[in-house]
Amino acid sequence: MTSPRRESSFKLLRKAGQAVWLDFLARRLLSEGRLEKLVIEDGLSGVTSNPSIFEKAIAESADYDAFLKETEHDGDFDVMTLYERLAIEDIRQAADILRPVYDTTKRADGYVSLEVSPYLAMDTEATVDEARRLAKAVGRENVMFKVPATKPGLPAISHLIGEGFNINVTLLFSQNIYEEVAEAYFAGLEHFIEQGGDPSRVASVASFFVSRIDVAVDKLVEKQLGRAADTAEREALSALRGKVAIANAKLAYQRYKRIFSGARWERLKARGARVQRLLWASTSTKNSDYSDVLYVEELIGEDTVNTMPPATMEAFRDHGRVHPSLEQNIDDAERIMAALERCGISIDALTAQLTQEGVALFADAFDKLLGAVARKRAALLGEALNNQIITLPAELEREAASASEAWRRAGNVRRLWSGDTTLWTTADEDKWVGWLSIVEEQRKRIGELEKLGEDVRRRNFKHAVLLGMGGSSLGAEVLARTFGNAENYPELLILDSTDPAQIHAIEQELDLARTLFIVSSKSGTTLEPNILKAYFFERVKKALGDDQAGAHFAAITDPGSKLEGLAESDGFWRCTSGKPSIGGRYSVLSDFGMVPGAAIGLNAVRFLGSAQKMVHSCGSAVPPADNPGVALGISMGAAAKAGRDKITIIASPAIASFGAWLEQLLAESTGKKGKGLIPVNAEPLGAVNAYGQDRLFAYVRLTTEADPEQDKAIAALKQAGQPVVHIEVTGRYQLGQEFFRWEIATAVAGAIIGINPFDQPDVEASKIKARELTDAFEKKGSLPAETPILQDHGAKVFADDANAKVLKQAGDGRTLIGSLKAHLGRLHSGDYCALLAYVARDDRHERALQDIRVAIRDAKRVATCVGFGPRFLHSTGQAYKGGPNSGVFLEITYETRDDIPVPDHKYSFGSVIAAQARGDFAVLNKSAQRALRIHLGADVNAGLENLTDVVRKALM
Numbered sequence: 001m002t003s004p005r006r007e008s009s010f011k012l013l014r015k016a017g018q019a020v021w022l023d024f025l026a027r028r029l030l031s032e033g034r035l036e037k038l039v040i041e042d043g044l045s046g047v048t049s050n051p052s053i054f055e056k057a058i059a060e061s062a063d064y065d066a067f068l069k070e071t072e073h074d075g076d077f078d079v080m081t082l083y084e085r086l087a088i089e090d091i092r093q094a095a096d097i098l099r100p101v102y103d104t105t106k107r108a109d110g111y112v113s114l115e116v117s118p119y120l121a122m123d124t125e126a127t128v129d130e131a132r133r134l135a136k137a138v139g140r141e142n143v144m145f146k147v148p149a150t151k152p153g154l155p156a157i158s159h160l161i162g163e164g165f166n167i168n169v170t171l172l173f174s175q176n177i178y179e180e181v182a183e184a185y186f187a188g189l190e191h192f193i194e195q196g197g198d199p200s201r202v203a204s205v206a207s208f209f210v211s212r213i214d215v216a217v218d219k220l221v222e223k224q225l226g227r228a229a230d231t232a233e234r235e236a237l238s239a240l241r242g243k244v245a246i247a248n249a250k251l252a253y254q255r256y257k258r259i260f261s262g263a264r265w266e267r268l269k270a271r272g273a274r275v276q277r278l279l280w281a282s283t284s285t286k287n288s289d290y291s292d293v294l295y296v297e298e299l300i301g302e303d304t305v306n307t308m309p310p311a312t313m314e315a316f317r318d319h320g321r322v323h324p325s326l327e328q329n330i331d332d333a334e335r336i337m338a339a340l341e342r343c344g345i346s347i348d349a350l351t352a353q354l355t356q357e358g359v360a361l362f363a364d365a366f367d368k369l370l371g372a373v374a375r376k377r378a379a380l381l382g383e384a385l386n387n388q389i390i391t392l393p394a395e396l397e398r399e400a401a402s403a404s405e406a407w408r409r410a411g412n413v414r415r416l417w418s419g420d421t422t423l424w425t426t427a428d429e430d431k432w433v434g435w436l437s438i439v440e441e442q443r444k445r446i447g448e449l450e451k452l453g454e455d456v457r458r459r460n461f462k463h464a465v466l467l468g469m470g471g472s473s474l475g476a477e478v479l480a481r482t483f484g485n486a487e488n489y490p491e492l493l494i495l496d497s498t499d500p501a502q503i504h505a506i507e508q509e510l511d512l513a514r515t516l517f518i519v520s521s522k523s524g525t526t527l528e529p530n531i532l533k534a535y536f537f538e539r540v541k542k543a544l545g546d547d548q549a550g551a552h553f554a555a556i557t558d559p560g561s562k563l564e565g566l567a568e569s570d571g572f573w574r575c576t577s578g579k580p581s582i583g584g585r586y587s588v589l590s591d592f593g594m595v596p597g598a599a600i601g602l603n604a605v606r607f608l609g610s611a612q613k614m615v616h617s618c619g620s621a622v623p624p625a626d627n628p629g630v631a632l633g634i635s636m637g638a639a640a641k642a643g644r645d646k647i648t649i650i651a652s653p654a655i656a657s658f659g660a661w662l663e664q665l666l667a668e669s670t671g672k673k674g675k676g677l678i679p680v681n682a683e684p685l686g687a688v689n690a691y692g693q694d695r696l697f698a699y700v701r702l703t704t705e706a707d708p709e710q711d712k713a714i715a716a717l718k719q720a721g722q723p724v725v726h727i728e729v730t731g732r733y734q735l736g737q738e739f740f741r742w743e744i745a746t747a748v749a750g751a752i753i754g755i756n757p758f759d760q761p762d763v764e765a766s767k768i769k770a771r772e773l774t775d776a777f778e779k780k781g782s783l784p785a786e787t788p789i790l791q792d793h794g795a796k797v798f799a800d801d802a803n804a805k806v807l808k809q810a811g812d813g814r815t816l817i818g819s820l821k822a823h824l825g826r827l828h829s830g831d832y833c834a835l836l837a838y839v840a841r842d843d844r845h846e847r848a849l850q851d852i853r854v855a856i857r858d859a860k861r862v863a864t865c866v867g868f869g870p871r872f873l874h875s876t877g878q879a880y881k882g883g884p885n886s887g888v889f890l891e892i893t894y895e896t897r898d899d900i901p902v903p904d905h906k907y908s909f910g911s912v913i914a915a916q917a918r919g920d921f922a923v924l925n926k927s928a929q930r931a932l933r934i935h936l937g938a939d940v941n942a943g944l945e946n947l948t949d950v951v952r953k954a955l956m
Contacts, residue, residue, distance in 0.1 A: 019044075025112070142166075149206075171359065186265075210280040244340055284309050318840075378617065383703075439615050486600060499838070521561070534904065634748060762877070766881070796934075797935075887929060
């Protein structure tokens with residue numbers, strides 16, 4: 001039953017000219033009929049929505065779960081869209097409940113307020129655009145849009161009023177700023193009338209945030225009381241407690257009366273304009289020493305609104321007193337404000353600070369709200385979204401948490417998505433963020449990918465051979481090895497080597513009449529795919545005839561590249577354009593990955609649909625702590641700065657090839673300017689004591705095909721206090737999520753480390769040096785002679801003067817064992833050893849190199865890497881030359897046999913790989929790295945076996 005006092009309190013407020021709005025909106029208030037009851041029984045005439053209330057309702061109740069489930073079932077949405085959908089649904093329902101009030105009062109009341117994104121508080125144009133967009137989405141006349149009274153907000157307010165929008169001006173503290181707000185309202189109305197608008201259809205309130213002023217003043221008073229020298233000063237300060245906010249509001253009301261009484265206002269009023277009412281916001285009492293209805297009882301007056309949270313409404317209903325307080329004790333209000341100044345507290349400085357803090361608090365509340373939506377979405381998605389758990393030592397966890405909070409306060413996730421170059425090095429980073437939107441773009445053209453795949457299937461190819469390097473091949477390789485080829489689709493082979501033995505091995509597998517060659521190069525000028533194309537094009541012409549060769553070739557390249565022109569002139573079956581704003585290592589979800597995927601029958605709908613879930617989880621609206629890609633990147637960046645810069649990648653066997661793709665992404669993106677992450681891929685797991693304190697372990701676990709031994713090893717590492725990123729991939733088709741997660745993480749880590757994650761300056765240096773050597777071969781028919789520092793055990797040893805001198809001083813430089821002992825003796829805590837092998841990449845060679853790296857790792861307790869040349873030049877080579885100077889390099893070459901000529905050139909593939917190895921070695925030496933080159937004989941297998949034995953002896 002409704003008590004008489006409950007009814008009379010709010011009826012008396014209405015008679016006093018004050019409208020009562022509720023500062024609360026949540027689904028349960030609507031679904032249980034409580035808002036309608038307040039309107040009918042208490043005369044409630046408006047509602048203001050609140051991000052903090054939304055956040056609490058979403059995080060702490062199941063009120064929105066059904067709506068979120070239904071929305072996610074309809075399609076995957078980003079977090080901001082999910083929030084807006086649920087908020088707009090609440091706004092619409094509340095507006096419909098208040099519509100009778102709106103109609104009865106002839107649009108004077110009955111409004112619901114919706115906040116324009118607080119992230120836009122300092123952007124006039126974006127605020128206007130956002131209000132327009134939200135108005136269209138909500139589709140209700142009786143909605144007000146909240147715009148803060150910031151400097152950029154004022155012109156936005158005027159502009160929106162001039163377009164006929166209803167505006168709730170928020171974050172108002174200062175009387176002087178209020179006059180600017182009123183001016184914006186007047187100017188907006190005048191413009192609206194000039195455009196033929198009816199001003200009676202426009203409503204606005206100017207919302208003074210009341211209690212926050214007293215909270216701020218009381219803190220300053222307490223501070224000054226501690227320094228007060230005499231009783232009079234202490235009494236003057238004490239008299240200000242709990243008085244300034246109401247005094248400020250009363251004087252603002254006097255200004256309101258003056259503003260809306262002159263000739264200018266009368267002209268507007270004659271056209272039907274309404275006053276911009278003062279609204280008292282933040283009316284809950286924060287100090288328990290004050291009355292819980294203080295900011296209601298003392299702020300009652302004509303043409304005002306008081307927006308109260310539920311607890312304040314209940315308190316006023318129980319014991320509130322109604323009297324025309326706004327017009328009382330005006331002289332006292334003047335004296336209080338004067339006393340404030342005399343006590344050395346500037347109201348202008350205070351209100352300016354409160355406005356600045358208010359903008360930050362609004363953004364904080366919005367962050368919490370969107371974080372709650374993100375967590376709820378992740379919980380509802382369950383296994384459809386790969387889970388990530390980051391376990392860090394205490395000190396590193398504190399560093400990462402601090403960095404995460406700094407990122408949140410600075411809005412860095414939004415800056416990343418906008419390509420803000422100041423997040424990195426203010427270079428050209430904004431030109432290289434096309435990968436952020438590529439999944440959505442690819443989903444819109446799935447039909448094209450499916451048609452391409454169907455065309456390949458119809459042509460009955462047995463093999464598709466991708467000729468590419470680095471970013472143009474590694475992603476496709478992951479898809480080929482992870483998914484294989486669907487029934488009646490060709491098997492995809494990757495050729496990313498100039499080693500004659502590897503080219504021969506691939507060619508022996510092929511029936512050229514049933515082979516599709518895919519030439520993949522963004523620039524179209526990359527040496528390796530170009531000469532491989534030339535070789536196989538000649539082979540196909542010889543086998544099938546000149547007029548048939550082009551039908552067996554396709555190209556993936558950027559628009560306007562040399563390869564695009566070549567594809568046209570040679571009659572390629574197809575040429576697919578890449579996206580110029582995506583660098584090679586970020587291109588796997590573009591056509592550089594998806595076209596080869598389509599060729600083997602990959603289900604693009606399923607693959608990209610799954611990837612999109614991670615895109616939305618890492619979206620611009622998701623705060624760092626709830627953003628899996630950003631959280632991972634922050635952890636990697638913090639780890640690197642703490643000396644844990646060896647990212648050790650452990651992937652389940654069924655998705656092991658993912659490690660090579662990730663290796664390139666991390667190394668080439670971050671390893672520059674003497675900084676960066678050193679990825680350690682495919683290093684066999686060892687005992688806990690095999691590892692130092694320079695590692696961060698990344699375990700990418702395929703849930704359905706996990707390796708128990710890997711699980712045991714990771715558990716032991718966690719137990720030992722090593723930092724571990726544990727990611728659960730719940731199905732092979734969810735590997736696309738990992739491509740995007742790690743791309744985001746790499747861009748974030750680059751920002752924290754302080755480098756440009758999209759360039760690769762030292763990769764270019766190796767290419768230039770190799771090109772100089774091949775050009776010399778073209779002119780002279782041979783590479784320049786070189787002299788070893790040692791010949792022993794059937795091998796030649798090469799070093800530059802600086803390294804040779806160090807080796808000679810460190811040990812026995814007359815034997816291979818002695819040289820290696822001295823070279824590997826330069827490995828210290830925090831270093832890593834990289835084996836750079838210019839040999840064919842096959843199982844036998846991989847086993848031999850793995851044996852060598854494990855021996856080094858266990859003997860020296862350092863991270864170890866293995867790269868096959870020239871493949872690694874387009875991958876980890878950037879970090880080895882431009883990253884931290886903590887590498888000890890052992891380059892391995894051999895005397896090639898069964899060489900293959902390159903069409904239209906004097907040089908052969910054997911001379912090309914030799915030039916690449918020597919060019920790589922020269923750049924390592926130029927950058928003062930600890931490098932040694934071992935040149936084996938023509939029997940590479942015997943040479944590697946012998947080298948394994950020599951290394952073990954050198955480590956003894």
